[in-house]
Amino acid sequence: MLKIKNVSKVYEGGKKAVNNINLHIKKGEFIAFIGPSGCGKTTTMKLINRLIETTEGDIYIEGENIRDKNVVELRRSIGYVIQQIGLFPHMTIAENIALVPKLLNWPLEKRRKRAEELLKLVNMDPSYLERYPDELSGGQQQRIGVLRALAADPPLILMDEPFGALDPITRDGLQDEFKNLQQSLGKTIVFVTHDMDEAIKLADRIVIMRAGEIVQVGSPDDILREPANDFVEEFLGKHRIMESRPNLQTVKQIMNKNPVSITEDESLSQAIKMMRDKKVDSLLVVDNDNILKGFIDIEMIEENRKKQSSVYQIMETNLYTVEQNTLLRDTVRKILRNGMRYVPIVDEEKHLTGIVTRASLANIVYDSIWGDQELIP
Amino acid sequence: MEAFQTFLIEYGDQLLFKSWEHLYISFISIFLGVLVAVPLGIALTRVPKVADKIMSLVGIVQTFPTLAILAFFIPLLGIGKVPAIVALFFYSLLPILRNTYTGVHSLDQGLLDAGRGMGMTQWERIRMVELPLAMPVIMAGIRISTVYLIGWATLAAYIGAGGLGDFIFDGLNLFKTEFILAGAIPTTIMALVIDYLLGRLEERLTPEGIKDATETI
Ligand SMILES: Nc1ncnc2c1ncn2[C@@H]1O[C@H](COP(=O)(O)OP(=O)(O)OP(=O)(O)O)[C@@H](O)[C@H]1O
Ligand SMILES: [Mg+2]
Secondary structure (H helix, E strand, O other): OEEEEEEEEEOOOOOEEEEEEEEEEOOOOEEEEEOOOOOOHHHHHHHHOOOOOOOEEEEEEOOEEHHHOOHHHHHHOEEEEOOOOOOOOOOOHHHHHOHHHHHOOOOHHHHHHHHHHHHHHOOOOHHHHHOOHHHOOHHHHHHHHHHHHHOOOOOEEEEEOOOOOOOHHHHHHHHHHHHHHHHHHOOEEEEEEOOHHHHHHHOOEEEEEEOOEEEEEEOHHHHHHOOOOHHHHHHHOHHHHHHHHHHHOEHHHHOEOOOOEEEOOOEHHHHHHHHHHHOOOEEEEEOOOOEEEEEEEHHHHHHHOOOOOEHHHHOEOOOOOEEOOOEHHHHHHHHHHHOOOEEEEEOOOOEEEEEEEHHHHHHHHHHHHHOOOOOOO | OHHHHHHHHHHHHHHHHHHHHHHHHHHHHHHHHHHHHHHHHHHHHOOHHHHHHHHHHHHHHHHOOHHHHHHHHHHHHOOOHHHHHHHHHHHHHHHHHHHHHHHHHOOOHHHHHHHHHOOOOHHHHHHHHHHHHHHHHHHHHHHHHHHHHHHHHHHHHHHOOOOOHHHHHHHHHHOOHHHHHHHHHHHHHHHHHHHHHHHHHHHHHOOHHHOOOOOOO
């Protein structure tokens, strides 16, 4: 899809911002560039859409040298989210989103529909279409900045720290939203960040840069497991290497393997007895093959005791489960954030294999941060 | 009051005609000024190195006394409306040029990058981004220019261009205060009214989304 070959960039004045980088990006891949400030990330982005020209080397998109393309057409075919959001303050949200379509002479009606459709994608009300950027929160503005890059449906999108200016909570939400978006749309994305968490969470491969050169390229797990050199290790930070342990652990490794469960054809009085014995106030319900069906809790029993007699009649079947081979790092945040008290863990065939409780997670997070520190004598 | 009425009866027609002439000279000059200075200002933002030099050059020209400039054009263009308009046009250039240049030059670089990066052509960037965003500053330049010009246009009478300046020069020659006032007062009123109208126009031309944040330079 995108091939960067021996590319260097020397700015006027002699500053070598990018030094002989090589990279091959596959279709549908999500690549994150990361590195300290001034290492050449933005420069690399701009080389790809020819906001600046390479001093040496070539860049190919779908096998075609970008040098040979009409520069305006090239840019219109690449989504671009700039580092400073860059919404046009004098254009409405609709006009901002549908800018490239406008440049491409789409009819008004179609542009309008496209803007509306995209806004829906990030759960924003169509009433925002007629507003102006300064009436929006920072998070909403960054969303619009991303939508604007998607508007003409380009196969390749460059994003320069699109979530840079956000507080951690908004950023977290937007990242989740965006990851879903990317997976459902199947875009190739080149993403710049200086936030390792962000890179790990979003990227298929991470490109670590330093002083204009690529230091290491690999999947988040590769890089965490085997940092190429001291610089990478330093960059990841001691703290992060420690954290990477739970990051690479699966849920299975830490779950409680003896969840309290009851089969669905048991009676309610049996359920109450079991709750009392095990000192719990809810039970996971399974069938005779140990396949998870739902759960019941003490309140549901209180409510229905006079009318019903069996567990399956009153159990709640709508519940959030996690597959046992899921990486822990993907689960922790969800559980902690959504305020769930526990999550049942299942295998591929939905057999109940364990449970993770909020309390046990808190311990794990705590250990990963403080566990390796020696006690001060 | 009575004197005022007699003056009006006697010179009313002439007053109207001179006012019209005055307005007409000023407007043509300012119109030509806008026509040249706005594109030139935008063009200069493309070559910042040259721009600095040109801006200071225009600044120097601006400090020449108006009368000297008017006189300077006599050998070239003779007397009458044409040299007056040309001279006033030169005067209108600087405020418009400076404001256009500053207005466009000081636009957020990120916005311009965004426009370029999204595939706007040069012309599209000027039309869709730079002009609308710099509009308040450019309009401020046009306003200042126009108000000054209406004042300076009185001097145009000196080289036979007509306008309200005729009254003033007559008044000075004949030591008639009412003639001086008959030139000065309409000129002032004209300047104030035009300034107000341009202010309204500025409001109309300023894009909706940046109205609150507008600051003039
Ligand atoms: N137009 C320019 N002219 C000269 N030097 C430049 C120019 N733009 C960037 N540089 C220099 O090139 C180097 C790389 O800049 P670049 O903007 O690519 O860094 P970055 O990795 O995006 O940094 P950040 O994380 O701060 O955004 C820096 O040393 C910068 O000062
Ligand atoms: Mg950057």
